[in-house]
Amino acid sequence: MSRKSYCFVVPRFFEGIAGGAETLVGGLAHALASRGDTVEIVTTCARDNRTWANELPAGEVSVDGLKVTRFPVDPRNLDAWVPIQLAISEGKPVTVADQLTWMSESVSSKSLYSYLVNNSARFDLSFFGPYLFGTTFWGAMLNPAKSVLIPCLHDESYAYLDVVASMFRQVRGCLFNALPEMHLARSLYGDIPGDVVGMGFEPPDRGYVEQLQPFFSDNSPYILYLGRKETGKNVHALIDYFCTAKDEGSLPREVKLVILGGGSFEDLHRSSALSRGDILDLPHVDERDKQRLLRHALYLCQPSTNESFSIVIMEAWMVGTPVVVHGKCPVTRHHVVESRGGLYFSSSGDLGAVTSFYLEHPEVRRAHADAGRSYVQSEYSWSATIRRFDAAVSTILRARLGVVPGL
Numbered sequence: 588m589s590r591k592s593y594c595f596v597v598p599r600f601f602e603g604i605a606g607g608a609e610t611l612v613g614g615l616a617h618a619l620a621s622r623g624d625t626v627e628i629v630t631t632c633a634r635d636n637r638t639w640a641n642e643l644p645a646g647e648v649s650v651d652g653l654k655v656t657r658f659p660v661d662p663r664n665l666d667a668w669v670p671i672q673l674a675i676s677e678g679k680p681v682t683v684a685d686q687l688t689w690m691s692e693s694v695s696s697k698s699l700y701s702y703l704v705n706n707s708a709r710f711d712l713s714f715f716g717p718y719l720f721g722t723t724f725w726g727a728m729l730n731p732a733k734s735v736l737i738p739c740l741h742d743e744s745y746a747y748l749d750v751v752a753s754m755f756r757q758v759r760g761c762l763f764n765a766l767p768e769m770h771l772a773r774s775l776y777g778d779i780p781g782d783v784v785g786m787g788f789e790p791p792d793r794g795y796v797e798q799l800q801p802f803f804s805d806n807s808p809y810i811l812y813l814g815r816k817e818t819g820k821n822v823h824a825l826i827d828y829f830c831t832a833k834d835e836g837s838l839p840r841e842v843k844l845v846i847l848g849g850g851s852f853e854d855l856h857r858s859s860a861l862s863r864g865d866i867l868d869l870p871h872v873d874e875r876d877k878q879r880l881l882r883h884a885l886y887l888c889q890p891s892t893n894e895s896f897s898i899v900i901m902e903a904w905m906v907g908t909p910v911v912v913h914g915k916c917p918v919t920r921h922h923v924v925e926s927r928g929g930l931y932f933s934s935s936g937d938l939g940a941v942t943s944f945y946l947e948h949p950e951v952r953r954a955h956a957d958a959g960r961s962y963v964q965s966e967y968s969w970s971a972t973i974r975r976f977d978a979a980v981s982t983i984l985r986a987r988l989g990v991v992p993g994l
Contacts, residue, residue, distance in 0.1 A: 591980075592625040594713040596703070598694045598720045600630040601643060602650050605815075605849055607898050608717045608739050611764070611786040615976065616653055618787060618969050627710075628655045629703065631696050631722065639663070639694050658699035668692035678744045686750045693721035703729055712980065714762065719745055724754055731757040735781070735983060740768050741893035742917075752776050760983030762976070764896035767917035780986035782979040785896055787969030790905040790960065791878075799875075799882040799906065808946060809843040809867075810911075811884035813877070813899050814891070816850035816868075821913065823855045825890040828935040830860060837939025839946060843867060847880060882906040885945055886929065886952070888938075892916045901967060904928055904959030909952055911941050925966075928959025 595612050604610065612628070620626040628650070632641040641659045648655050671689040674681050681689070699722060703713065707730050715723040716737035727734040736758050740746060755761070755772065760780035763769040769783055803809070810829070814820050825844070832838035847869040852858060860866045872880070881887060887903035889912045897919050900910045910929035912919035914937075923929045930941045945952040965971070 590623045590625070591619075591711045592709055593619060594627050594629055594703070594706075594710040596629045596699075596713060596715045596722055596726050597717075598631055598639075598722050599633050599636060600628050600650065600655055601634060606636070607896065608737070610898060611739075611896065612714070612716065612737065613651070613653070614786050614969075615784075615972075617651065618973055619976075620653060622973070626653060628653055629699060630655060630657055631660045631694065631699065632657045633660050633694070645698075656702065658696045658702065661695050661697055663695075664692050675744050675748065681748070683749050686748050690721055690724050690750055693719075693724070695721035695725060700725060700729060707733060712759070712983075715758075718751065718754070724750065727754060727758050732759055734758040735980075736761045737764075738768075738772065739764065739895040740772050741895060742771055743893060746771070746775060755779060760979075760986060762979055765918045765921060767921050768895045771917070780983045782975065782982060784975045784979050785967060785972055786898070787972035788901055788905060788963055788967050789969065790963060796878075796882060796906050799879045801883045802876060802879045803883075807841055807843055808839075808885045809845045810886060810888050810942065811880055811908075812844070812846045812848070812888050812890065813881065813902075814848045814889075816846065816848050816852055817854050818856070819891075819893070821890040821892055822846065823857055825888060825938075826855065826857045826860050826866065828890075828932075828938045829866065830863070831935035832939035832942075833865065835935065835939070837936055838942055840865075842885070842942055842946075845869060845880065845884070847872065847877070878902075878906050881908050884908050885942065886911050889913065889916075889919050891919070894918045897922065900929075900959075901963050904956065904963050907956045907960060909945070909955035909959060911938075922962075926959050926962030928955050928962055930955075 595616055597609055597612050600609055616626045632643045632645055633639045634642045639660050643657055645657050645659055667688055671685050703726055712733055712735050714735045714737050715727045716739055718738035718740055755776040762781055762784045764785050766783055829844045844866045852868045881903050887908055887910045889897055889900055892913050892915045894916050903910050912923050912931045914931040914933035920931050923931055932938045932941055
């Protein structure tokens with residue numbers, strides 16, 4: 588495939604960013620640049636995904652060797668945005684006019700859009716994600732014939748909006764992170780050109796993994812949650828399940844729950860749980876300590892029901908730890924079933940049962956961990972991921988403009 592010029596547009600991007608979509612885009616951009624493609628990331632000056640304040644300077648910078656161009660976030664009318672946001676999140680009917688207002692008062696940047704218009708000829712394709720942001724919606728609509736979504740789509744109320752459906756049906760195509768995400772998009776919007784790509788990983792060698800020492804001095808088994816401390820990730824439900832399973836006796840008393848990630852435990856509205864002594868709230872740790880925590884966990888628990896990929900379960904498998912995911916999340920359940928790298932749960936009883944099972948059957952736990960590592964190596968090496976990217980882009984470029992089959 589001849590060398591191409593690509594633009595990636597995301598709402599935030601900076602060194603050390605922990606967001607899954609940004610990590611995926613950054614990894615993909617690095618892999619493409621390393622093989623000789625011209626790559627640029629276009630983003631805003633925001634760091635915080637709650638305030639969206641312009642904390643970073645506008646202009647061109649280099650982030651991990653990538654060209655990144657930033658533009659200020661426009662002022663937002665939150666008095667207009669918040670009521671519509673609440674109505675959508677509660678599944679209430681919202682007019683198209685209100686949907687457009689909601690998108691207009693989302694994270695947006697007119698100077699960013701001007702830059703895209705003025706530089707469109709330089710790029711073979713521009714990629715936009717995730718799907719919910721103004722920078723994605725308005726940016727992609729500037730030149731739909733050259734726009735490709737990396738949507739990170741979930742089965743949620745926002746996915747059913749008229750404006751979102753319109754965007755999916757107008758762009759050139761989509762790159763999906765997992766098969767269930769692609770099936771969801773096509774069930775909602777028609778046979779959109781594109782395919783599953785995901786992201787790539789470079790597993791550490793086994794010698795390095797074996798040398799990772801336990802993070803805790805005692806030998807108590809623990810379940811690890813790794814991710815943002817927010818209800819949108821269903822962490823509050825994991826805490827409730829854990830407490831109920833302990834109280835009912837289905838979860839062994841010696842097992843602890845360790846919660847590590849950004850944000851505040853108070854955002855989970857479960858602060859009283861910390862007084863139990865078997866739930867630990869950890870602050871930020873460096874990469875090696877994160878790997879130590881993953882390596883020596885009984886299992887990584889991913890309780891979220893809305894994921895389009897889940898980087899953290901791949902990270903757990905790479906250091907030899909099985910994963911337990913929520914049974915109501917099609918994507919993470921798909922990974923577990925395809926890899927045979929773990930189990931899934933949907934109740935406090937399930938959580939107690941899978942925990943006891945791994946404690947009582949260490950050989951099965953090890954087999955699941957090994958299967959997960961093999962899955963990452965075969966399906967999500969960077970060479971495999973870039974082959975899928977090239978195939979998906981070829982499919983998208985061959986697709987007839989303005990026609991989405993099945994509509």
